[in-house]
Amino acid sequence: MKVTMTVNGKSMSGEAEGRTLLSSFLREELGLTGTHVGCDTSQCGACTVHVDGRQVKACTMFAAEAEGTDVTTIEGMANADGSLNTIQQAFQDYHGLQCGFCTPGMVMAASSLLEQNPKPSETEIREHLHGNICRCTGYHNIVKAIMAASGQDVPAVAAE
């Protein structure tokens, strides 16, 4: 079947079977490989995208379910001139990544959090990242990056 959705502001169409996941559709049909598939079991959150403004795991939603929706992926996050947006820049500044595999999902989750809660506490950030797994950083620098991106002071975090 043909599936059409708005991705990062542009109308895009492609072919999908019933079983085609949104993550597969974005990566293989539309060529948007910034959305990473880490576990494919809904655990890791590397595939996090926004559908109609709400963060979802693209590996746990069918492409057909996204028909007619407005999807934002990591490719849609940079500023119009191609420079990193505030959250992405903060991840660079605070070394919020090492291998970078989880980073697209982390940035999408962080942006969703800051839309709902512009000044989250450290605890709120950690709770919001429950569904996003990073195996490199131990999360401290990701939390700091999100604190910084929200314009707050970046305190030394616990257990550091």
Added chain:
Amino acid sequence: MYNFEFVKPSSVDEAVAALKDEDAQPLSGGQTLIPTLKQRLNQPSRLVSLLGIADLVGLSESGGEMTIKGATNHATVAAEAASSFPGLAALAGKIGDPAVRNRGTIGGSIANNDPSACYPAAAMACQATIVTNTREIAADDFFEGMFATALDEGEIVTAVRFPVPEASNYQKFEQPASRFPLTGVFVAKYADRVGVGVTGASNDGVFRWKEAEEALASNFSPDAISGLTVPADDMISDLHGSAEYRAHLVKVLTGRGVAAC
């Protein structure tokens, strides 16, 4: 994953018709069903998405009852029930993680009846009514054991109706990897009764701890249950916790829930 036909009707009637196909199944948020399909543990010929049915989304309150439509996701309940039914909103706001809460629905959770799901504990404690496209079923009659419910083939949960308690609290002792409750207890206090719904603990799935309900009805304080014991005979025992441990948790969490009400 085996392939299937995907259909997205816009009314309950169309969905019921589409589910007449022998191996058709409803798809709500898919946060349990899709991982199950990936493991080839399930092979529907057709999935009937319920999320395109406007009639199945939203919550409302009237006459002391909160009605949550079947395809309402957890994030919506967490946000919209926060002032009128904070115990249930808090439960919804702790299911899974933020992405899961934006997809998973109350109807899906209730219909799946995972022995560790959160919503069934609240439905039991509150003696909620499960509304389907054909009938209304009391929570006590709806949940029939692990992954088993009173639903017939092709029957859809269209809403869950909760009598709103005076006070309520959900205590979830998380299994840290899955974030499902290792054991969870929902305590609901009404003018004339107290409900205690327990999930994650029993081999028979969600249940009401009726002994505690009776004790708490006359004395709503953690002391009221201090002399009670929960039998470990029918409790789940696995690498995360023994049957005795879960039985102990039921009592501890009930006490905490009462104290927090």
